[in-house]
Amino acid sequence: MKSQPDAISRMVAEVVTQLPVPSRLGMLRFERLNEPSWALLFLDANCERQFGQPAMELCALVDSPYASLMEPEARYRLHDAIQQQLRDSPHYLIRYTLHTTKGALNLLELGEAYRQHNRHLLRGYLMVVDRLFEGELRLPTPSALHLFQRAVEQSASAFLLVNCDGVVEYVNPSFTAITQYTTDEVHGQRLSQLPALENLSELLFDAPSALTMGNSWQGEFKSRRKNLEPYWGQLSISKVYGDNRELTHYIGIYEDITQAKLAQQRIERLAYTDNLTNLGNRPAFIRNLDERFARDRDTPISLLLVDIDNFKRINDSLGHQTGDKLLISLARRLRNSLSPSGSLARFASNEFAVLLDNTDISAGQQVANQLLATLDKPMFVDNQLISVTGSVGLACAPLHGRDPQTLMRNAGLALHKAKANGKHQVQVFTEALNAEASYKLFVENNLRRALAQNELDVFYQPKLCLRSGRLLGMEALLRWNHPEKGMIRPDQFISVAEETGLIIPIGKWIARQACRMSKNLTAAGLGNLQVAINLSPKQFSDPDLVASIASILKEEALPANLLELELTEGLLLEATEDTHLQLDQLKRLGLTLAMDDFGTGYSSLSYLKKFPIDIIKIDRSFIHEIPDNQDDMEITSAVIAMAHNLKLKVVAEGIETAEQLAFLRRHRCDVGQGYLFDRPIPGGELIEKLKRYPRGPIA
Structure with missing residues (x-):
């Protein structure tokens, strides 16, 4: 180095007390009382690797556990030697032996005296002396500078000394190993002139640098070797001041952490990448969204949640392997349909998320419709042409949320609404969806209690033979008498019951009430009246469905032909092999099966061949x-004629006028129900009100 030896000695001693991570050089920082007790106040946690004991066990004011590892006579003798050295110099250097659980260790202790809260203290560094130092220690009065230089030269960490003008004064061999620059190539050169060190120059001398306000900096940096190969380093830099407290040098220590960084990047890639599609996953998308809000909360962004409709049916019918290949193809299509600035992630099994920067609600809707059109195009997977559709929920910031959580929640509400409205559509978030979500939460919380506290009730609407006018039976209709809200209609809570699974216990309760009512009507002399109950598609997910209905029929002693089950078209559309088996088993019990609301959904004549249907119910929307x-009129007459040709009976719902009744009779509709005959009747009033109807056998 170019400095004078005394100045260098002072500088190095100063470095030792300022260096933030000397343990990289095999040095352990300590603080202790300047007393013969050698009571430690602090010891570097890395001591456990060398001493075999954690630092917390060696640091104590009582019993001096660190001093107990030393020979007592040596301890007092060394204390006196320290005081003698400190009278002549601000720093001291001693050597002693510790008897640890790992055996005897030779230590060098380099330190200085200081005062704190009127107590005399010592601080500095301990260095375990290995064989490499034995020769130096045999020399007369080895200097602190010499030993420190030996530690630096043999360290696996790169060591760099730069003056305040940015000129390199010293580098160690590890610096050369990492950067490929030799000592001669860098000595006397400015950092800014060396490609491998130019970013260090920026850190030291640029105004925004952390070092401009503080005395040290630690962190990672990316640089290049002499051959321009990139590498990562873990760096610690400290300022060094002279006797007049003016900045003289910068000391830097760093390690090549390239392999660790690459491993970290691989781990991060695994953590934030969807293994199937190679898109970002949910955590990656949320992180991206958080970072976007942290940067800018005012520029509009659009968040789209895209759900592949009826994907479970594809998995069930074609297998999960084909389903996975389909998802890969869909992901590629979606990615190709977005601009480079759009961010796409796989959010769940069959759900994707899209983040569009600088995109308002109008532009967001346009992209959403483009995505739906992209999904609509059939594709070949495993030599099969597969068609899918999608549903999209859209929320825009800051209009629909000024933080990531709110925006995500509102996009989710919009997607849920798009699916509830029939799927294959774009739904933009509105405040009404918030109110709807709050109401659904209210319903879910209260509906759980309603069943236990007998708030549910069953009303019954009579069904008449349109030819004779005789009473044939009735349809059981669920009502909820809430203690505060009053009577709540089924369309206000059934969907929530289906989503939460509460429809399964509620459905069993309705079946029991309906069977019991039919028995009560027979006992009251009203004859054998068939009662119809509605079955939700969700109830068919219950493996005990058939057994529970059979059990209820047996326990209530009701003949199976007096119970009718009304099925939705949606159930038949999405029916699996298990559903088909359940329907066959229900039919074998002797029950009547009806297709409810015929013509309102995806009606297909194939259902009438494929499933054991006995009755078609024409929806009130055609009668109204x-x-x-x-x-x-033409649709209704055609449905009646078709059903009769297939030997099926027809029930018309929602008959309200004499003209409607006359039309249905003219076209030989079998059964009718509606306000023209009676509104739904509470169970407690049913027996009395049915007495006015002429009665007959089941039609």
Whole structure:
């Protein structure tokens, strides 16, 4: 080095007390009382690797556990030697032996005296002396500088000494090993002139640098070797001041952490990448969204949640392997349909998320519709042409949320609404969806209690033979008498019951009440009246469905032909092999099976061949405008004729006028129900009100 030896000695001693991570050089920082007790106040945690004991066990004011590892006579003698050295110099250097659980260790202790809270203390560094130092220790009065230089030269860490003008004054061999620059190539050169060190120059001398306000900096940096190969380093830099407290040098220590960094990047890639599609996963997307809000909360962004409709049916029918290949193809399509600035992630099994920067609600809707059009195109997977559709929920910031959580929640509400409205559509978030979500939460919380506290009730609407006018049976209709809200209609809570699974216990309760009512009507002399109950598709997910209905029939002693089950078209559309088996088993019990709301959904004549259906129910929407709507009249008459040709009976719902009744009779509709005959009747009033109807056998 170019400095004078005394100045260098002072500088190195100063470095030893300022260096933030000397343990990288095999040195352990300590603080202790300047007393013969050698009571430690602090010891570097890395001591456990060398001493075999954790630092917390060696640091104590009572019993001096660190001093107990030393020979007592040596301890007092060394204390006196320290005081003698400190009278002549601000620093001291001693050597002694510790008897640890790992055996005897030779230590060098380099330190200085200081005062704190009127107590005399010592601080500095301990260095375990290995064989490499034995020769130096045999020399007369080895200097602190010499030993420190030996530690630096043999360290696996790169060591760098730069003056305040940015000129390199010293580097050790590990610096050369990491950067490929030799000592001669860098000595006397400015950092800014060396490609491998130019970013260090920026750190030291640029105004925004952390070192401009503090005395040290630690962190990672990316640089290049002499051959321009990139590498990562873990760096610690400290300022060094002269006797007049003016900045003289910078000391830097760093290690090559390239392999660790690459391993970390691989781990991060695994943690934030979807293994199937190679898109970002949910955590990656949320992190991206958080970072976007941290940068800018005012520029509009659009968040789209894209769900592949009825994907479970594809997995069930074609297998999960084909389903996975389909997802890979869909991910590729979605990625190719977005601009480079759009962020796409796989959010769940069949759900994707899209983040569009600088995109308002109008542009967001346009992209959402483009994505739906992209999904609509059939694709070949495993030599099969597969068609899918999608549903999209859209929320925009800051309009629909000024933080990531709110925006995510609102996009989710919009997606849920799109699926509830029939799927294959884009739904933009509105405040009404918030109110709807709050109401659903209210319903879910209260509905659990309603069943236990007898708040649910069953009303019954009579069903008449349209030819004779005789009473044939009734349909059981669920009602909820809430203690505060009053009577709540089924359309206000059934969907929540289905989503939460509460429909399964509620459905069993309705079946029991309906069977019991049919028995009570027979006992009251009203004859054998068939009662119809609605079955939700969700109830078919219950493996005990058939057994529970059979058990209820047996326990209530009701003949199976007096119970009718009304099935939705949605159930038949999405029916699996298990559903088909359940329907066959229910039919074998002797029950009547009806297709409810025929014509309102995805009606197909194939259902009537494929499933053991006995009755078709024409939805009230076709009856309501008879005789004013010619189309409804033609559809209704055609359905009746078709059903009769298939030997099926027809029930018309929602009959309210004499004209509607006359039309249905003219076209030989079998059974009808509606306000023209009776509104739904509470169970407690049913027996009395049914007495006015002429009675007959089941039609």
